[in-house]
Amino acid sequence: MNYTEKEYWIKAEKSFEILHACSGCKRKQSFVNTGCFRVNANGNKLDVWLIYQCQKCRHTLNIPIFERISPAKLDKGLYKKFLENNAELAEQYGRSFSFFKLKKFEVDQNSASIVLYDKSGKADEGDSCTGFERIIVHNDSGLKLKNEKLVATVLKISRSAAKKLIDESKISLSAESTTVIIEFI
Template sequence: MNRDLRKLWLIIPDQLPSVIRRCPKCKEKTEFQNSGKFRVNANGRLLDVWLIYRCSHCDTSWNMTIIERANPENIDKEEYKGFLSNSPQLAASYGSNRELFIKNKAEIMEIKTGYHILETPTITPINKESCLEIQIKNPSALKLRADVMLAGALEVSRSQIKKWFDAGLVIAGQETLLPGARVFDGMLIQIKKEEVIRQELLDV
């Protein structure tokens, strides 16, 4: 793992949330599950993309709007390829995005589940005072403690993580994090070098 570059962690629920909606075939509200497949439609110079959900009872489909009436030139080329190839990572990312559910006026079926982290390398150099920087994407708004997440993902003991927090080595947005701090979407976690903290204490 290259520690000189920032890491991007996408937090994905082990079980993606389903949508509760009225099924026209079942004639009642049913659970619609993420199929993991996209529908892409090019109409002239404009592009629409949907994520397909299917009724768990009769397999009727419902399309959740991802991109609407967009110029293809404004869409990331790799992401566009992912839509066409039904990328599992894209289906998981968009299928756990609460803002997208709200935009589509979709009723989410809450599921208590575990999670896993998809790490993507970036080309952003870390701050010279840091030994590790992690940008967090938590689109599903899972309620996670930063110390528990870091211990599991970095394979570091909880006692060692606690020492980092107690020593003020873990910060976010220039603020020192407390052990019980919650993880939020867009959060940048920086783990500072111990010698930097020692020098700061000497300068006080």
């Protein structure tokens, strides 16, 4: 069978916000990426953290990247980037859902905004892709998205219109690892 097919990659548009207990506010707050690292030498071991900050009171939250690592084991180029607070690298960590998952930090899913990229790596700003029979979406960031949000983003329609399509079985979704396939029935 011949399908008219379209393929997308989903990426985070900006650093994820983290939900964590704030010692300043004495309650759970939303923390944002400062774009800075902290490197601490402890004997002959190094600790490296990505620094997040409470949106309300600016208390900081250190997210460990490396803990008690031998300097010999740390790539020199990477170490230099940590020391100079390389903004691009800080963003790379901030947009990695799997990084926060690994470190057991809670990503604020509601604040997460996602962008679609096409095969060439360009952000997709095109028209709605209804008219395709099958859309393949690669969600490599590991970010968990509700079906409605995913369909709404990919088809560029409202959340309620996406819900309607799903509820009325006009489309089917099947997921395999980090790939979701949307098919029009």
